[in-house]
Amino acid sequence: LSILLSLLVPAHTTRSPDCGGILTPSGLRYLAEVSKPHAESVLRHDLMAPPAPDPSPTSPSSRNQIISVKVDELSLTLIPDTGMRLSIEVDLGITSAPTTTKEIRLSILADLHVEMNPEENLELVTSDCKPTLEEVQSTEEMDSKPSGSDVDKQINVEKICLEVSKLLLFPNERLMSLAAPFPITPSCQVQYLPLAAPMYSEQGIVISLQTTFQVAGTVIPLPVSPVPFSMPEPASSSRSHLILAFSEHFYTSLFSALEESGALNVSLLSSLTTATLAERITQMGSLFQEDLPVVLQAVTRSSPHVVLEEDKAIVKLFLTAQIGAGSSLFQSFLSVNVDVTARLHLSVADTRMIISVAAVEDIELSLAASDVGPVLAALLEELFLPTIREEVPAQINVVLRQGVFLPHIASFTYTDVNITIHKDYVLIPCNLQLEARIK
Template identity: 75%
Template structure:
């Protein structure tokens, strides 16, 4: 199967994106994940990983934690932690540990995105002590005294450890997700993200596996580039999908045989013989008429402003007899149906709406010439109803969109433009179980 698939279409000559996402400053400041990070810092502090000159740490309070964009470079992590220490009996000090760490994103050898600290600067200052409260005079430590109390390497190592969980989640971006039992989808980053004042833009290339083998996809006639992010988007995140993404999706499902259809018909050979007299010589008994549909050319998705359409190019073999199906004529069907798109959680639901345009023409016949008007009369109502219905059964489970573990999408809008679709949404952190 894999050899046949590789011969059917040319493979990508160059890696080019067909979808992606833009994390906005609003999404970067999404705060629901802060308690987890604060808890991790507090736990490490209580275990004395943030040791201060060998003194016992009694309390750890995260006063401030923020991420900010550095255009063309990466992110800056700022953490302020108040440490309660006991240098002597009945004496308590509050020390403010401030950490500035620059973070950039690399692609590791496995093709996954990875957060890496490129600079780390901790500082420590004494905020208050019980002795100062009694004397009501502030105490200032010299910079050399403070520096001696900081183990810079150990603190920066702990900052790096804070990135382990986000990096584990980033690995889930490239996981394979099922569309049907035999067809899977996978999103692969093409390069490290681009950082700008408008947000973080990541470009992805979609691959499909059929029966466990990656299939070569048709080359996009128009290279896709991620749309410029809006300067002040209220949404946390915006997904973007090219027209070629949707065409590739339907191509992969066609290659997997998901759209091969056997369509029941209300007709029998006797009722058809009333319209086509030569039928009587082929079938001696009255049998139910069946339609078997196959694609003679790959489906194509067309995106226009405000609407999406699916173009189908089918050959429908009309016959009778089960299990020994005997075809007596073949009909070429060109049809167009509207596409409805929606996103819930981490899946996009795609469904074919009513048929907007359809044309039937005779391809082959064992029962003589059949006028186009008679083809429409006999088969068009069934084709109009059954083809989109059976395709929607295949698509009913939805298609996973790019996402990382633990996050889902809420407040979703789907905006269809010419050649691409934008999906602005907000992030929702799922509660951990267990």
């Protein structure tokens, strides 16, 4: 299974998976469980709808009416290398006279799989459907029993089979929502694009995704990972409904997109003023006639990089800080390269991954340019390190506070999440939870 995702992808350079997921047999069982009342509602609507008026004289057979619909059993099972099998058992109560009732068992056995259509959207397809009708019990006398064809007219099994996928809670509209763009910041969006139809293994339904990022509505080019991401093999008896996995390349791409959007450019207000700074850097005195607050305007000078190790996620930021003063007209007098290495904390809220800078592990400052003469590295650190150490993580956390939406389909959220960070990838086993209201 560890190479399943890489096998899904055509061998060309512009499309390469950087994340993916496995819907486990436990997840399929949950989807079947929450689909049961939905299926009953759909069947009740379709089967108990008043029949069209019959212009012919009323006959005993035309008075048949379905008075109850109860889904007794609904199950989804995995068929490795093929797809899923949907099994539904429905008890129907039918009356043809005030005192005459019968119970019919409608059984549906359908084979389903997910395809990628020409528009590159995932689509749930029925490859085979076998309905059967069987009378369970009746209060009628044998000689007055209507024919089986009469029941068939009342229950359009062919129509039920044609629309059998709508009995589940993830019809094609919801599958398409998987690839919807989600906001990260007001100007930056993330989108997860399926690269191929899912594969079916004993561990579950495996899907590979490629992440794209948009800045101001335009997809930004990002370097393709030199090695296609392959889904790690889960424990064979995983109790989680879903296992999401994200590569190291995904996180680097995320921070690169934030850099491209300008979200990592920060303005830091120092506790220093030009007067207090002039006490340590003598040439400062001739630049400013009045005492002004010192400001650091930091911009990225090269793309950020994320490194994943066992139980540890690290982001490396490469900034250049223009240090200056002036409220209306900013005047820079120092340019300092700032390299920040910080640990990331990952968590999940609903369907969003919350990423925050938890602790700064290392900061390196080096003088890039100066209008006030040479400044020793030790003095730079003494003057500006406390502000950078405190303010850079705080301001980046403000940018990231809304979180990054995980791949998900409409009406479902995630619970019982357990994030584990490994070398080169992050694993997120979780359970599905149907939201209270379905729109």
